[in-house]
Amino acid sequence: MLIVQKFGGSSVADAAKIERVAGIIADAYRAGNEVVVVLSAQGDTTDDLIEKAKEINSNPSKREMDVLLTVGEQISVALMAMQLEKMRLPAVSLTGWQIEMNTNSAHGAARIKSVSTERIRRELDKNRIVLIAGFQGVNKYGDITTLGRGGSDTTAVAVAAVLGADKCQIYTDVDGVYTADPHRVAGAKKLDAITYDEMLELASLGNQVLHNRSVEMAKRYHVDLEVLSSYERKPGTKVQEVVKPVERMIISGVVKDAKIARITVAGVPDEPGVAFRVFSVMGRARINVDIILQSAGRGGTTDISFTVAEDDADEAKAALEAGADAIGCDHITVDRDVAKVSIVGAGLMHAPGMAVRMFEALANSHINIQMISSSEIKLSAVIPRADADRAVAAVHEKYFGES
């Protein structure tokens, strides 16, 4: 069996952790598998390098940041190779350019275009454990690029895809995907399996276990993913195309996102084309808009509300104010006292009475819903931020409670 394993930065932060991870790798190798390992930079290495850069230049070019940051993963793979050598296991480290991890030229957030299997295959054929520096690639000019946040997950999935790996295991500091944040919600349950689409929704909604791009790629290339713990040897959560009914719950998770803001564009003419003008402004400012609510018109004017990431709120307001004349609005307000609570589940909307239980839970908790948004597998409600944790607990209890 060909297994791709990925370990994050906290899993390889020091010599002791490297030794533990090497044990996991060794077990897979000694069981007769071909093993390819993707590593992130050790613990704080990336932050330390960023700090070194900022000391010199507060706004360095992205090209040079990529040259600087990619050393982190190169250090990790070299050290892991040395650890495996000590255990008398044959290992070889490879960088992004050595496996021809070709990307476009978007430094800092490059997209993978192709990966060569040649060098990896050659090393596997020599019975070596192949250690690949995650997060990094090379563009058509031969310049070093990086894949952005969560890039090592994407490296692992891309490598698994081109090699036709039987498994892609993402080892993290949690032991799987939970129905809610286990640090905050009592009774949060680990899922045995989840579909790509559900995982994508959870990731978009703030579940940080897997990066969206890696899940999208896994879905596209049918890579069997598993999220599991670097610290405990036990099964994690499988992420796959279809989850067998016996394994699954209709709801796979309850998620909170408190880092949003609601923008209201008040007093716009109640006429066709207004929404288009508002969201054109957001598009030009490259700000993602999430939930949209257009209130019923009254007296020839209406209000348009929508949510954005809290970090984008000021920029959104400024862009709208600059375009206020063209939009024809009265005034613009920003409300940060909001949060979004969502449930995710494949087939959610096809299970009669399933969605409504979320509203029931919120109503029983006297939590006021300001906006609602639904998709095939997701239902979100915008509520006061102060009520967010209580809302998650109530909704989770409603779906997963023992009662």
Place this chain on the structure above:
Amino acid sequence: MLIVQKFGGSSVADAAKIERVAGIIADAYRAGNEVVVVLSAQGDTTDDLIEKAKEINSNPSKREMDVLLTVGEQISVALMAMQLEKMRLPAVSLTGWQIEMNTNSAHGAARIKSVSTERIRRELDKNRIVLIAGFQGVNKYGDITTLGRGGSDTTAVAVAAVLGADKCQIYTDVDGVYTADPHRVAGAKKLDAITYDEMLELASLGNQVLHNRSVEMAKRYHVDLEVLSSYERKPGTKVQEVVKPVERMIISGVVKDAKIARITVAGVPDEPGVAFRVFSVMGRARINVDIILQSAGRGGTTDISFTVAEDDADEAKAALEAGADAIGCDHITVDRDVAKVSIVGAGLMHAPGMAVRMFEALANSHINIQMISSSEIKLSAVIPRADADRAVAAVHEKYFGES
């Protein structure tokens, strides 16, 4: 003019030093030159990385050490590019593989086979300052290699050679090559110029300013070298094929090497082939032998003495003892209480009375000479180690004193 500048690790150790070095680079660029800069790893980076490795594996493979260590220079060039960007100067950093610094596969001490000018030339044609990571290369398998101690000097000279640079400036923490160690010998004088051959002898004799391999390469490819200070803006020492008589002194330096040991193989048969047997043993043990003395035979046996680096002494003794029967010797002794004092000067042996002044200086100081060795441009004497500093001072005074 095309100038290659090389800065060592202590010159780029922190943000302030990077800023100062950037000033030197900027001056050369703003004066209308094409500028290529080779950098070493910052200050203690290499040592820190070695320590990280040793924590994990006391005897890591050289291949993986090379993967690990080359990140140091990559960090330096990225940071310097950021510094130059801040000064609104166009700069681009390049690694060993990006300039196709092709080497053989001797990890840790690789030899350069070829360097491509293509990428460097393309960047220079865009009016960019090109920053090259020193010390590193890539072998024919696409694996990362390093050039060993002093490797960044060699990178600079190799790049200067292939580009046909007009100058190759080696910036260090001393301001040139001196007639003796200026920290130890009062009256040591900086040389304006020195020949490649003299520099090679000085380097072999323990002068650490330039690494031998870089000087050999400069000699072979007629690269005009200059050693100068990163801290003071003043002329350094030129290293070139021929030094004009008006610029030169007959003696270019007095050097001490106290890290030697004298091995004596006593009681060997006074017959042909004995020296061959002794030095075959040293050759197989890969130990370099320096000065050799075979005493006059007496009673059918004789003694062979030679000097080796002190670090090799125990291994040399062990190898000789293991081969004692084949050599036919009586016993082997190691004497560490020795040092070598040398004078270097092109034409030394052709200037009547010049060499003898060294013996005169030692005699006047009552220093006993144990062994003597001479070459076309060098004269060495092995003396008691306790007398070494006194010997250097006396010899230096004899040649360079005001009297």
